[in-house]
Amino acid sequence: MPATASSTEDSSAGDITRNKILDAAESLIIEHGFAATSLRAIAHAANVNLAATHYHFGSKQGLLAAVFHRRMGPVGIARLDALAKCRSSASESGQGLTVRAVLTAFFAPFYDAMHSELIGILPGLMARIYAEPPSLTKPMMADEFSEVMSHYLSALQEARPDLPLEELRWRFHFMIGSMIQLLQFNAPLGMVGDAYSLQDGLARLIDFTVAGIEQGAADQC
Amino acid sequence: MPATASSTEDSSAGDITRNKILDAAESLIIEHGFAATSLRAIAHAANVNLAATHYHFGSKQGLLAAVFHRRMGPVGIARLDALAKCRSSASESGQGLTVRAVLTAFFAPFYDAMHSELIGILPGLMARIYAEPPSLTKPMMADEFSEVMSHYLSALQEARPDLPLEELRWRFHFMIGSMIQLLQFNAPLGMVGDAYSLQDGLARLIDFTVAGIEQGAADQC
DNA sequence: ATAAAATTCAAACGGTCGTTTGAATGAATG
DNA sequence: CATTCATTCAAACGACCGTTTGAATTTTAT
Numbered sequence: 041m042p043a044t045a046s047s048t049e050d051s052s053a054g055d056i057t058r059n060k061i062l063d064a065a066e067s068l069i070i071e072h073g074f075a076a077t078s079l080r081a082i083a084h085a086a087n088v089n090l091a092a093t094h095y096h097f098g099s100k101q102g103l104l105a106a107v108f109h110r111r112m113g114p115v116g117i118a119r120l121d122a123l124a125k126c127r128s129s130a131s132e133s134g135q136g137l138t139v140r141a142v143l144t145a146f147f148a149p150f151y152d153a154m155h156s157e158l159i160g161i162l163p164g165l166m167a168r169i170y171a172e173p174p175s176l177t178k179p180m181m182a183d184e185f186s187e188v189m190s191h192y193l194s195a196l197q198e199a200r201p202d203l204p205l206e207e208l209r210w211r212f213h214f215m216i217g218s219m220i221q222l223l224q225f226n227a228p229l230g231m232v233g234d235a236y237s238l239q240d241g242l243a244r245l246i247d248f249t250v251a252g253i254e255q256g257a258a259d260q261c
Numbered sequence: 262m263p264a265t266a267s268s269t270e271d272s273s274a275g276d277i278t279r280n281k282i283l284d285a286a287e288s289l290i291i292e293h294g295f296a297a298t299s300l301r302a303i304a305h306a307a308n309v310n311l312a313a314t315h316y317h318f319g320s321k322q323g324l325l326a327a328v329f330h331r332r333m334g335p336v337g338i339a340r341l342d343a344l345a346k347c348r349s350s351a352s353e354s355g356q357g358l359t360v361r362a363v364l365t366a367f368f369a370p371f372y373d374a375m376h377s378e379l380i381g382i383l384p385g386l387m388a389r390i391y392a393e394p395p396s397l398t399k400p401m402m403a404d405e406f407s408e409v410m411s412h413y414l415s416a417l418q419e420a421r422p423d424l425p426l427e428e429l430r431w432r433f434h435f436m437i438g439s440m441i442q443l444l445q446f447n448a449p450l451g452m453v454g455d456a457y458s459l460q461d462g463l464a465r466l467i468d469f470t471v472a473g474i475e476q477g478a479a480d481q482c
Numbered sequence: 483a484t485a486a487a488a489t490t491c492a493a494a495c496g497g498t499c500g501t502t503t504g505a506a507t508g509a510a511t512g
Numbered sequence: 513c514a515t516t517c518a519t520t521c522a523a524a525c526g527a528c529c530g531t532t533t534g535a536a537t538t539t540t541a542t
Contacts, residue, residue, distance in 0.1 A: 042488080042489080052488075052489090052539085052540090053488075053489065053490095053538070053539055053540090054488070054489055054490090054539095057489080057490080071394070071396075072394055072396075073294075073296055073393070073394045075294060075296035075297040076296040076394065078528075078529065078530085079529080079530065079531090080528075080529080080530090088490090089490055089491050089492080090491090090492095090530095090531095091490075091491070091492090091531085091532080091533090092489080092490065092491085093530095094530080094531065094532080095488095095489070095490080096489095099530080099531080100530065100531095168394075170392075171391075171392035171393070172294070172392070173292070173293055173294045173297065173389075174445075174446075175292075175293075181450070182450070185450075186450075186451065189450075189451070190451075206452075207465075209449040209451070209452060210448075210449055210462075210465045210469075211465075211469055212449065213442060213443075213446070213448075213449035213450075214439035214442060214443070214465075214466060214469045214470070215439075216442055217438040217439040217440070217441055217442025217443070218435035218436075218438040218439050218442075218473075219438070220438055220441075220442065221434060221435060221437055221438025221439075221441070222434075222435070222438070224395075225395075225434070227431075227434075228430040228431055228433065228434035229402070229403070229406075229407075229410075229434075230407065230410070230411075230430070231427075231430060241431075244428075244431045244432075244435075245435060247476055247477075248431075248432055248435045248473040248474075248476065249435070249473065250476075251472045251473045251475070251476035251477075252439075252469040252470065252472045252473040253469075254472070255468055255469065255471075255472035256468075256472075274508075274509065274518075274519065274520095275518070275519055275520090278519080278520085299498075299499065299500085300499080300500065300501090301498075301499080301500090309520090310519095310520055310521050310522080311500095311501095311521090311522095312501090312502080312503090312520075312521070312522090313519080313520070313521085314500095315500085315501065315502080316518095316519070316520080317519095320500080320501085321500065321501095
């Protein structure tokens with residue numbers, strides 16, 4: 041049995057194997073999807089014995105959850121941090137929260153990833169997770185995202201108290217869709233020069249979704 | 262060898278089997294994804310011999326392409342028809358194309374589906390196709406969508422000649438993402454009453470994406 | 483050093499996979 | 513009726529699947 045991961049991070053021998061498996065699984069899942077990726081392929085890519093996958097993660101499904109949680113946990117924390125900073129800078133400047141500031145905070149993990157090796161991982165992983173059949177991923181998405189999303193919905197409600205919560209939920213929903221589209225395809229199909237950076241795409245994504253969420257506002261004319 | 266489908270629709274005995282396979286494959290793929298759906302499960306659900314799948318479609322991949330093409334072909338035609346109607350009604354009213362009218366035409370196939378049995382199929386199938394690993398679906402998507410998309414980009418350029426084509430491509434890209442999100446999840450996660458109709462979602466989708474594409478326009482203040 | 487626990491390993495389990503084969507059946511044509 | 517072609521069928525092919533086992537090995541703690 042694997043040692044239960046305690047809160048204090050005392051690294052054991054098996055952690056190296058564990059992380060090698062996670063790394064290999066991650067990249068294979070991003071490329072081929074979950075169902076099309078076998079444990080044997082993962083073990084081979086990780087230079088690890090096949091049985092190690094079950095020893096460390098219990099099942100293929102458990103491995104998927106671990107792959108997902110390893111990346112999404114920090115993303116959730118970064119999003120809450122960014123929202124907190126957004127709130128404090130809004131209050132000290134005397135002005136309230138703006139939709140643009142809130143969305144920029146929501147996308148902060150991707151800006152952060154651009155300065156690390158995560159740039160080649162986070163977008164593809166998030167896109168693929170959303171793409172898998174909901175029966176596989178819905179419980180995981182609820183675990184990872186529901187708390188963060190409720191915080192952001194509250195912030196949006198402060199930025200636009202005139203809009204009913206239901207309406208904000210819908211617009212947030214559509215925003216997620218645009219985000220996934222960017223993460224999955226990077227640039228639109230049929231784009232002439234395909235050397236578009238994530239930075240560029242994110243700027244355009246923010247403009248698009250801010251407009252979609254602010255829709256119908258007459259306060260800036 | 263199956264009879265090559267000629268342009269004239271002379272129905273043969275095998276067409277019944279062929280369509281039973283397509284129907285069964287379609288619903289299973291929508292529910293579980295392509296990789297997780299076996300030919301045996303399809304043949305069983307269709308009450309058909311396993312070998313019939315290879316006889317009629319050559320391979321599993323060929324079956325996927327057929328499932329996709331059967332629904333997307335008419336969708337592309339309906340979209341071009343709707344755009345043509347949109348153009349003619351715009352020119353006879355003397356006013357030019359509007360972004361809203363163009364997008365409404367683009368979503369027309371879903372409105373049409375609401376009055377047929379396709380309402381339970383089209384949204385789920387399109388969402389799943391977009392979700393499969395791009396290596397599987399990218400050639401198919403190019404075949405089915407590229408022509409329609411270029412027509413719609415031209416129309417958007419007429420509606421908003423002030424925006425560069427590149428910018429319109431990006432905004433159209435984000436619009437597709439919002440559409441897929443609606444088709445895949447219907448309503449936002451965590452919605453209180455989950456009895457939202459596709460009709461309702463489409464209306465909200467149009468409002469959101471029109472605002473995103475019209476963004477920065479000062480012509481309606 | 484010794485005992486205990488954690489981890490790795492090769493091998494196998496029963497199943498399911500996509501695909502192929504070749505004979506049986508059906509329909510269409512002369 | 514005879515013949516050709518299209519279609520269905522049961523059976524099997526080899527390959528790969530997720531999972532389990534039990535012994536060997538390494539690490540950790542006494």
